[in-house]
Amino acid sequence: MSTHEYISLTREPASDAPLVFAFHGTGGDEHQFFGMARELVPGAGVITPRGDVSEMGAARFFRRTDEGIYDMDDLARATEKLVSFVEAWTTQLGDRPAYGFGYSNGANILASVMMARPDLFDRVGLLHPLIPWEPAPVPALARTPILITAGRDDPICPWPLTQRLVDWSEAQGASVVTAYHDGGHELRREETAALSQFLRASPAEQAA
Template sequence: MSRENYHTRMQAPSGNAPLIFALHGTGGDEHQFFAFAQGLVPGAGVISPRGDVSEMGAARFFRRTGEGVYDMDDLARATAKMAAFVEDWKTAFPGSPAYAFGYSNGANILAAVMMARPDLFARVGLMHPLIPWDPAPVPALASTRILITAGERDPIGPLPRTKALADWAHAQGARVRLVTHEGGHELRPEEAVALQEEFAQAPQPIGA
């Protein structure tokens, strides 16, 4: 089963509450955002996988050859693997809308999956992403809510790249919100508040 693609910590949703996928950053694990994800939406399920790539002992979701330089073949592998993982978990809870957020490396794999499979998520939170390529159009993202957060002095995910990603998502017709702070690559409270605001809004019924 694709649900076994990763070492995963999970909590089932209550009723038709959302199923939230929480994707850690480099060096994190399945515990990094689990408690945080539990508090985003009452009764939400949480699926928190551990990245399957090790970079000098630090878990990641795909390989890179340098800071901001991605192994694109491995990213393609990881994207397909994560998409199958998400799809299998969604099948297990068909009444629950799927939301997802990721930080840094987790945001990057999530963005790649979102672009490849725009049908998987109703809401997405990309926290400090870096997409160092020009994505192809994905008009099927038109019904997706996308939150993007960034630090204005982030040396890992430069703000111009973040704004370019937000502009791209807006051009696809997605409902995009960009939240920035004056710091660097660290997560700040205003980002957590913005993600909770985006995820806590009442979802549309499945199939609506």
């Protein structure tokens, strides 16, 4: 368990501020969401790892064999490694809320981590996730705040699979918030606005 398992950008949290982990999409890196995460939750600790897999030079968090077809063995490896990485940071920086958000490939690895270890994150933002497998039930996600955003015409993340993930999350008892637009795979302003509101909300607002 080490905070050095990934190349990352980091910022220490102020006093009792939360930690925000941000996970980039395919071809992104540790810089993609670092500045945005700092703005979304002022004072928060920010940790943005770079995926350790290269797909023709594009960084990812796990391998795939084709568009939408995942190497499930490598996804399991990456999930275990990222769990260890998050645990190392939360142990080092003490008892404080931990939030995570990811876009595209970053959302997919974050969803896998959330399913494997529902205790790791207090809030989870999944921006354009694609979960092509059928997850097993995770009742420990009950009352966990989850934001899911998507484009209704996203050619990479088909709408029916987005809806299936929303339905699955609600079936676990999670507190699900959604933000959709009529475009494709691009991340739009209304999504980042929804993410900002989601991450900044008080516990009472999250429970409402």
